[in-house]
Amino acid sequence: xxxxxxxxxxxxxxxxxxxxxxxxxxxxxxxxxxxxxxxxxxxxxxxxxxxxxxxxxxxxxxxxxxxxxxxxxxxxxxxxxxxxxxxxxxxxxxxxxxxxxxxxxxxxxxxxxxxxxxxxxxxxxxxxxxxxxxxxxxxxxxxxxxxxxxxxxxxxxxxxxxxxxxxxxxxxxxxxxxxxxxxxxxxxxxxxxxxxxxxxxxxxxxxxxxxxxxxxxxxxxxxxxxxxxxxxxxxxxxxxxxxxxxxxxxxxxxxxxxxxxxxxxxxxxxxxxxxxxxxxxxxxxxxxxxxxxxxxxxxxxxxxxxxxxxxxxxxxxxxxxxxxxxxxxxxxxxxxxxxxxxxxxxxxxxxxxxxxxxxxxxxxxxxxxxxxxxxxxxxxxxxxxxxxxxxxxxxxxxxxxxxxxxxxxxxxxxxxxxxxxxxxxxxxxxxxxxxxxxxxxxxxxxxxxxxxxxxxxxxxxxxxxxxxxxxxxxxxxxxxxxxxxxxxxxxxxxxxxxxxxxxxx
Numbered sequence: 001x002x003x004x005x006x007x008x009x010x011x012x013x014x015x016x017x018x019x020x021x022x023x024x025x026x027x028x029x030x031x032x033x034x035x036x037x038x039x040x041x042x043x044x045x046x047x048x049x050x051x052x053x054x055x056x057x058x059x060x061x062x063x064x065x066x067x068x069x070x071x072x073x074x075x076x077x078x079x080x081x082x083x084x085x086x087x088x089x090x091x092x093x094x095x096x097x098x099x100x101x102x103x104x105x106x107x108x109x110x111x112x113x114x115x116x117x118x119x120x121x122x123x124x125x126x127x128x129x130x131x132x133x134x135x136x137x138x139x140x141x142x143x144x145x146x147x148x149x150x151x152x153x154x155x156x157x158x159x160x161x162x163x164x165x166x167x168x169x170x171x172x173x174x175x176x177x178x179x180x181x182x183x184x185x186x187x188x189x190x191x192x193x194x195x196x197x198x199x200x201x202x203x204x205x206x207x208x209x210x211x212x213x214x215x216x217x218x219x220x221x222x223x224x225x226x227x228x229x230x231x232x233x234x235x236x237x238x239x240x241x242x243x244x245x246x247x248x249x250x251x252x253x254x255x256x257x258x259x260x261x262x263x264x265x266x267x268x269x270x271x272x273x274x275x276x277x278x279x280x281x282x283x284x285x286x287x288x289x290x291x292x293x294x295x296x297x298x299x300x301x302x303x304x305x306x307x308x309x310x311x312x313x314x315x316x317x318x319x320x321x322x323x324x325x326x327x328x329x330x331x332x333x334x335x336x337x338x339x340x341x342x343x344x345x346x347x348x349x350x351x352x353x354x355x356x357x358x359x360x361x362x363x364x365x366x367x368x369x370x371x372x373x374x375x376x377x378x379x380x381x382x383x384x385x386x387x388x389x390x391x392x393x394x395x396x397x398x399x400x401x402x403x404x405x406x407x408x409x410x411x412x413x414x415x416x417x418x419x420x421x422x423x424x425x426x427x428x429x430x431x432x433x434x435x436x437x438x439x440x441x442x443x444x445x446x447x448x449x450x451x452x453x454x455x456x457x458x459x460x461x462x463x464x465x466x467x468x469x470x471x472x473x474x475x476x477x478x479x480x481x482x483x484x485x486x487x488x489x490x491x492x493x494x495x496x497x498x499x500x501x502x503x504x505x
Contacts, residue, residue, distance in 0.1 A: 007084045007358055009312040011035070016078045017304035018071075020090040020107070020115065022050035022149025023173055023273060024221060025067070027074045028301045029081075035313075037305040043077065045070045046269045049093045050149040050173040057098025064103065072110040079112060084312075087304040088115045089399070091123055092150030092171065101426070114428060116399030120167025123300060124153040125317070125396050128162045130303030131219050131296045140214040143288070146299060147222035147280050149173040149273070154204070154284075156211050164211060168200045172222045176258070176276030183258035185275055190253055193276075197283035205287045216290050219299040222277035225270040227295045232265025239294040242285050248278050307397070317397030322366045325393065329373040335450050340368035342455065343443035350462035354435050364436050367409040371440060374410075387411030405429045412437045413444055417495045434496045438467065441492065445485045459505070466499040473504035 009015060011032050019026040026044050030037035047070050052063025059067075078086055090107075094100050094117050107115050118126070127146045135142070139159060146153045150171040156164040179193035218227070218240070226248065230236050235244035248263075252275050255261055261271045270277075284290065310316065326336065343364050351360065374385030390407035398406070408421045408429075417437065422430050446455055459470035469486070476483045486502050493500040 007312060009085060009309060013085060014040075014081050015085045015305055015308050016081050017086070017301040017308070018074055018078075018088040018111070018113075019299075019301045019304070020049070020067070020071075020088065020094060022091060022093040022151070022171055023048055024149070025049075025070050025074070026301050027077065028305065029078065030305050032309070035309065037302070037309065039302075039305075041077070043074060045073075048149065048173060048273075050171065051177075053093050053096060053150075057096060059093075059097060059103060064106075067103075068106055068110050071107050075111040075113075083113050085308065086113045087308050088113050089118045089123075089126070089300070089304065090115055091118065092120070092148060092169075095119070095400070096150070104426070114426070116401060118399050119394060120151055120153060121165045121394045122396065122398065123151075124155045124165035124167060125162050126300045126303035126307060127153055127219055128155040128157045128165075128303070129160060129306050130298040130300055131217060132157065132160045133302065133306055134296055134298035135217065138214070141212060143208070143213040143216045143290075144296070145216065145218050145223065145281075145284060145293070146220045147172055147218070147277050148220060152280055152284075154201075154208065154288075156208060156213055164204075164208065166204045166208075168197075170197050170200055170280055172273040172277040172280065174276070175279055176273050178276075179279060180258060180275050185252050185256050185258065187253050190249060190279065190282075193279040194283045194286070197280055198287050201283060201287035208288060216293045217296040218281075218293050219296045221270070222273075222280075223293070223295050224297075225266065225274060226278060226281060228265040228267075229263050229274075230265075233263070239292055240281070241292055242290070245278065245282050245285055249282055252278060316362075318366070318395070318402075319362075321395040321397055322369050325373060325389075325395070326369050329370075329376040329389070331370065331372055332450070334452070335447065336369050336372065338447045338450075338452070339371065339440070339443045340365055342446050342458075343368050343439050345458055346439045346442055346460050349458075349460040350435070350439065350467070353462040354464070356432070356435065360432060360436060363405065363409070363432070364439060367406060367413070367436060367440055368443065370406075371410050371413050371444065383411050383414050401426050401429065405433055408433045409437050409440060412496075413440045416492055419495060434498070438493060438496050438498055441489065442469070445489065446482065448482070448485065465497060466501065467493065468501045468503060470503045470505045476504055 009032055013032050016029045024044055025047050028039050029041040030039045047066050049063055049067055052060040104115050128144050131144050141156055141158045144155045148171045151167050152170050154166045155162050179189055227240055230240050230244045235247050258275055347364055373389055374382035377385040387407040387410050390403055390410055395403055404425055408425060411421055422433050425433055456472045456475045461468040490500050
């Protein structure tokens, strides 16, 4: 296996996925059989992380402790599974933390594995991926709705691919707290909830209705809880209908208090957030003209398992995202490929000494492909423009931390790097980012002429804190601009923590 090959996942090996949700934390462990995940263990705990999110973006001590205790238990279960076979993602509540790194560092410490923060749209992609593998095969478009604790994702897709993904800030915990303060349910409060949630949905409802779908599925615990109550009350023979939602609404208003809420089929741990969930579905059924919804048992954690297998099998959605980004911003493909080839030649020589992980090859390739996307905005400061795009774009397959790493490399590939850019990255990415930036800087320097010309053999010796580059003396004499550029690289490389030495040979 070469340095650039993904680490394989073989039949018989265990893989795991953890979903750090705003309401519940979920873990699934699966054994790979014939290239597919077969779930052998599940754990779920109601943590209600969203209840601990204060208005200033901090997390209260009680819910932080509950979260870490839960993750410690999960960590014990997956302690023997290598990190490359584990995916852990955090969603809405962690996205909203003012300074998430303190919580993430503690979470990673008790789990023993990295935690990725995903955007709402990436969450939607993973939800649809998990649901699609569980549903009967169909070429017709489907609508999948996942009501979480802090947000709700709406995804229209066909086969395994999402076509439209939207995430709105309305979840079962957030909506219960906002619209039914003190646990009191009144008709006036319900009408306000339905109206305000409906306004959020109107932003995309028309486009969704035009896209069309044949079936609607709910994938969250909220959807399952509603379906359980609907079936227990014999309101529908199959799934959830507008009439059954209306009956639930009237029953909730009739009981009037969340604290004493009792409905057939409603589990005790779901009662405190049930009103918010029903209100979201009430608004969604109206805004999107839904006449029937069924429940799908699989969701984001199963999607994470399939995504793990896809990455290991060479089908990584991140590569497609990079290609799409390069196309959208009109990247000079020929120049990008020249820079990539040069960077990889340097990478092969430096990687063993730097002990770079196998995925580092992909990171350098991706950075080379998009290092000039900022030129679509302006030549001046284009490295900053490119970094802004990479940090803020919706990139399928990438977590927020991964986008930050890619942005740091692109932002630092020219001019003087800012130490703070790398200091803000998760610890596991800081040194990797510096090393890959150094290689990309040299590759861009050698390809400054932007034409297909052969380069001399580049002999690079690396240590943890130095780079020694040997070049033919005759070539340096014939390329005075390159020689001057290399001399000017000494200071930027020092900022990256590397002493660069140029040796004629």
